[in-house]
Amino acid sequence: MLLPSKLTDFTLADARDAVAGKKVSSTELTKAFSKAVTDAKPLNAFVTETPQKALEMAAASDARIAKGEARPLEGLPLAIKDLFCTKGVKTTAGSNILNNFIPPYESTVTQNLWDAGAVMLGKTNMDEFAMGSSNETSYYKPVLSPWRAKNSNAALVPGGSSGGSATAVSANLCLGATGTDTGGSIRQPAAVTGTVGLKPTYGRCSRWGTVAFASSLDQAGPMTRTVRDAAILLRHMASVDPKDSTSVDMPVPDYEATLEKGVKGLRVGIPKEYRIDGAPPEIDALWQKGADWLKAQGAEIVEVSLPHTKYALPAYYIVAPAEASSNLARYDGVRYGHRTQQPIHDITELYEKSRAEGFGAEVRRRILIGTYVLSAGYYDAYYSRAQKIRTLILQDFERAWEACDVLLTPATPGPAFALGEKSNDPVSMYLNDVFTVTVNLAGLPGLAVPAGLTADGLPLGLQIIGKAFDEATVLCAGRSIETAANFTAKPQHWWAA
Amino acid sequence: MSQHASKTIKGETGDWEIVIGMEVHAQVLSKAKLFSGASTEFGAEPNSHVSFVDAAMPGMLPVINRFCVEQAVKTGLGLKAKINNRSVFDRKNYFYPDLPQGYQISQFKDPIVGEGEILLDMKDGETIRVGMEPLHLGQDAGTSLHDQHPDYSFVDLNRSGTALMEIVSKPHMRSSEEAAAFLKKLRAIVRYLGTCDGNMDEGSMRADVNVSVCKAGGYEKFRETGSFKHLGTRCEIKNVNSMRFVQMAVEYEARRQVEIIEGGGTIKQETRLYDSKQNETRSMRSKEEAHDYRYFPDPDLLPLELEQAWVDRIKASLPELPDEKKARFIKDFGISAYDAGVLVGEKELADFYEEMARGVDAKAAANWLNNEVLGRLNRDGLGITQSPVSAAANNAIIRMMGDNTISGKLAKDLLDIVWSEGGDPVQIVEQRGMKQVTDTSAIEKAVDAVIAANPDKVEEIKAKPKLAGWFVGQVMKQTGGKANPAAVNAVLKARLNLPGEG
Numbered sequence: 001m002l003l004p005s006k007l008t009d010f011t012l013a014d015a016r017d018a019v020a021g022k023k024v025s026s027t028e029l030t031k032a033f034s035k036a037v038t039d040a041k042p043l044n045a046f047v048t049e050t051p052q053k054a055l056e057m058a059a060a061s062d063a064r065i066a067k068g069e070a071r072p073l074e075g076l077p078l079a080i081k082d083l084f085c086t087k088g089v090k091t092t093a094g095s096n097i098l099n100n101f102i103p104p105y106e107s108t109v110t111q112n113l114w115d116a117g118a119v120m121l122g123k124t125n126m127d128e129f130a131m132g133s134s135n136e137t138s139y140y141k142p143v144l145s146p147w148r149a150k151n152s153n154a155a156l157v158p159g160g161s162s163g164g165s166a167t168a169v170s171a172n173l174c175l176g177a178t179g180t181d182t183g184g185s186i187r188q189p190a191a192v193t194g195t196v197g198l199k200p201t202y203g204r205c206s207r208w209g210t211v212a213f214a215s216s217l218d219q220a221g222p223m224t225r226t227v228r229d230a231a232i233l234l235r236h237m238a239s240v241d242p243k244d245s246t247s248v249d250m251p252v253p254d255y256e257a258t259l260e261k262g263v264k265g266l267r268v269g270i271p272k273e274y275r276i277d278g279a280p281p282e283i284d285a286l287w288q289k290g291a292d293w294l295k296a297q298g299a300e301i302v303e304v305s306l307p308h309t310k311y312a313l314p315a316y317y318i319v320a321p322a323e324a325s326s327n328l329a330r331y332d333g334v335r336y337g338h339r340t341q342q343p344i345h346d347i348t349e350l351y352e353k354s355r356a357e358g359f360g361a362e363v364r365r366r367i368l369i370g371t372y373v374l375s376a377g378y379y380d381a382y383y384s385r386a387q388k389i390r391t392l393i394l395q396d397f398e399r400a401w402e403a404c405d406v407l408l409t410p411a412t413p414g415p416a417f418a419l420g421e422k423s424n425d426p427v428s429m430y431l432n433d434v435f436t437v438t439v440n441l442a443g444l445p446g447l448a449v450p451a452g453l454t455a456d457g458l459p460l461g462l463q464i465i466g467k468a469f470d471e472a473t474v475l476c477a478g479r480s481i482e483t484a485a486n487f488t489a490k491p492q493h494w495w496a497a
Numbered sequence: 498m499s500q501h502a503s504k505t506i507k508g509e510t511g512d513w514e515i516v517i518g519m520e521v522h523a524q525v526l527s528k529a530k531l532f533s534g535a536s537t538e539f540g541a542e543p544n545s546h547v548s549f550v551d552a553a554m555p556g557m558l559p560v561i562n563r564f565c566v567e568q569a570v571k572t573g574l575g576l577k578a579k580i581n582n583r584s585v586f587d588r589k590n591y592f593y594p595d596l597p598q599g600y601q602i603s604q605f606k607d608p609i610v611g612e613g614e615i616l617l618d619m620k621d622g623e624t625i626r627v628g629m630e631p632l633h634l635g636q637d638a639g640t641s642l643h644d645q646h647p648d649y650s651f652v653d654l655n656r657s658g659t660a661l662m663e664i665v666s667k668p669h670m671r672s673s674e675e676a677a678a679f680l681k682k683l684r685a686i687v688r689y690l691g692t693c694d695g696n697m698d699e700g701s702m703r704a705d706v707n708v709s710v711c712k713a714g715g716y717e718k719f720r721e722t723g724s725f726k727h728l729g730t731r732c733e734i735k736n737v738n739s740m741r742f743v744q745m746a747v748e749y750e751a752r753r754q755v756e757i758i759e760g761g762g763t764i765k766q767e768t769r770l771y772d773s774k775q776n777e778t779r780s781m782r783s784k785e786e787a788h789d790y791r792y793f794p795d796p797d798l799l800p801l802e803l804e805q806a807w808v809d810r811i812k813a814s815l816p817e818l819p820d821e822k823k824a825r826f827i828k829d830f831g832i833s834a835y836d837a838g839v840l841v842g843e844k845e846l847a848d849f850y851e852e853m854a855r856g857v858d859a860k861a862a863a864n865w866l867n868n869e870v871l872g873r874l875n876r877d878g879l880g881i882t883q884s885p886v887s888a889a890a891n892n893a894i895i896r897m898m899g900d901n902t903i904s905g906k907l908a909k910d911l912l913d914i915v916w917s918e919g920g921d922p923v924q925i926v927e928q929r930g931m932k933q934v935t936d937t938s939a940i941e942k943a944v945d946a947v948i949a950a951n952p953d954k955v956e957e958i959k960a961k962p963k964l965a966g967w968f969v970g971q972v973m974k975q976t977g978g979k980a981n982p983a984a985v986n987a988v989l990k991a992r993l994n995l996p997g998e999g
Contacts, residue, residue, distance in 0.1 A: 091555070103555070211556050216796035242560065326599070329599020334597070335597060374590070
């Protein structure tokens, strides 16, 4: 195996083999990524960098490798979305209300990664409480995409909410990153930064120790530069967890082992309702190209119908805020997190001031929406109906599975947009999730794979949706797209001096 | 006072009926909390039994405690209710410092236990059937401490997350006595089952009382039609923490409502606080100020699915409950329904009685327990489990009384001796020569001596045969109380030519 000219150009799989084969030490690798992280400060991808901790973990990994005790991810530096609680390391969820919060516990997902030998570089920036599609709602300032349109220096958003992780992966600041996806927060930023993002089946990864946004939709997943890397990372993030009643006790297969199985004979559904008015022609063209690629590799393309798709986004913007309004009630300034320093006269004022200061505009908007839809007299009209729609959407998918094994759709309705372009127009911002939310509502796995560039040279992705707990097939189909698309574009390295 | 009178209040404009429903919060007897592994021990240092889940740290998730579910199922079975094999936990949302999550996980639309009933045995022998609403299993809040510092309130989360059963009756009680009897019976049932310790002082059982009044006849119309329009507007009285306070609070509140209505006012639906020091209720918040709890199913918990076989196993393992025990006591021991009702009111009392009554006259045992043992326990402020004289020792005393070894009078003296000094009653009777004298010649001698010493009384008794009791007393005195009273009577009758009995 040839070492890349720069250690930070490694894929996770190659770095793993190089470290295990003692061609490079974890310490060398970690130092290279830590320097890349430091050099990339203009991108603002990290809320907290942990270079010291990274070096300690790398040294421990090198010691294990020397003793022949290497674990599957031994010595591989990763970036962790700041929604995962990390013991002794500040965890903000992108919010001012947790700006001083240092968890005394480790989330199950990150613990699984450390148990597999991975190294933590730091905590990545994100939309506040994972509410956003551009990373502009972060209290810690927006993340910038490493990508720029041809002949333009305009700052672009990296998507969201896992925008810091997407930028870190896209700009080679880490080998891979964790993200979380409630309505598209892994797949949308992956698609617009030319990276791979997988939202696993609901229940595949434990939610324990991950700051909750919308409990019935939240799911952790990997963000990587290749489909293979996503397959490797998912295996070591996923687990059943007795501490999470909604995690599911299903064996976690070796996704990497089946990755190259190909798509011969695979029935790929094209849901007609995903052809939306006003979508850029580039999106439709890419979608058609994706179908052609799979067909060329032996897949059977079938048109399917998911008739309730148009209700998904409205239903999502009822269910997610409803759960969020309740999940975020614990941030009250009483036990931890931000507490107002203004004079207060009673407990209500303590709540009001602490929460008004602690939460940003988008979080406040969603708490208000969620509180409204759960209120007496509105519950049946909103929450109850949204849950019924959810059932109908799940039934749509179940019917589709009679005709196909996976679905192919665009990942986003367009490429990355400019910083500030949509931040004053919540509805237009919410539309970013139009192709991704259905998957969360139905609890299914969805994978975003980079598939091409716009005429302006910006990445676009395709999405593979699979049956519950059939991530293996999803990754296989994704790998076929990846091979055919041969997406090798990288952003210009404009941010470092 | 007749039973009927206690169900109505005389007002200026006629009779008013009292209608009462109870809402009891019973802490589940369990070592660990409902959704976390933290301990539920009472009286520990503040905030020493708090897990990250109980403190609602970010990313923490609830996991149901199987034992608490079993306890709720047991309680449901004890209330003769249907167990719902599928139930759902909901979030009840409100802000309070002792509620760290900002919501209480409870049940709302799909509770674990359906409708049941509780039977109340009243003093006059009437049995009242009180319908029960579905039982909800949920978590308790922590406690706020407002009296520790002039400028600060403190929060203790030890209780936060403890399993709680919300046990609510239908408005089927009609007097303060019935309300108190309800609480007593419910407490007995959960204590028999071992699902709640029923300790009202420590707050492991807390009662809210809903009281309304209506014109005479309104309640009966309500029961016929099920329509609440026949009842008055109710007020919920919180913080009623003993049987006695339940009675006092109902009496006060019913009178307050009648006075308002008869004074031309109307009752506002509101929550009121009972102040036991002043014996009054005060307004806490009106219906308009009531919270909108925004209930919705907790997405962190899957619906709770029970297997019928598991429920059946619990059912098969239920202990004998007060109603069944009462029926058995009446049947096996021949005691009155009222006595049986009193005895089964506390499991420990029933157990004590059963042991006491073994092999002796069960009715005599019941009387002995009611009149002698309970009287002395009351006097000394002791509970049945603290009785200085064991059930076995009482059984021995009753046995000796039954076979005429000792008289009733001596039996009481013997009880006092064992009460204060301890020891084996049989040995004490032997050692202190307390055996009853049935030897007729000794009794005749004593009778003759009394007759000889009191010729004036002998004359009197011929006119007034009731004076015989005086002679018996004198003879007993002479014999140190050891003479068999029946034998004394017989000898006296013969000597004085008194008419025979009947």
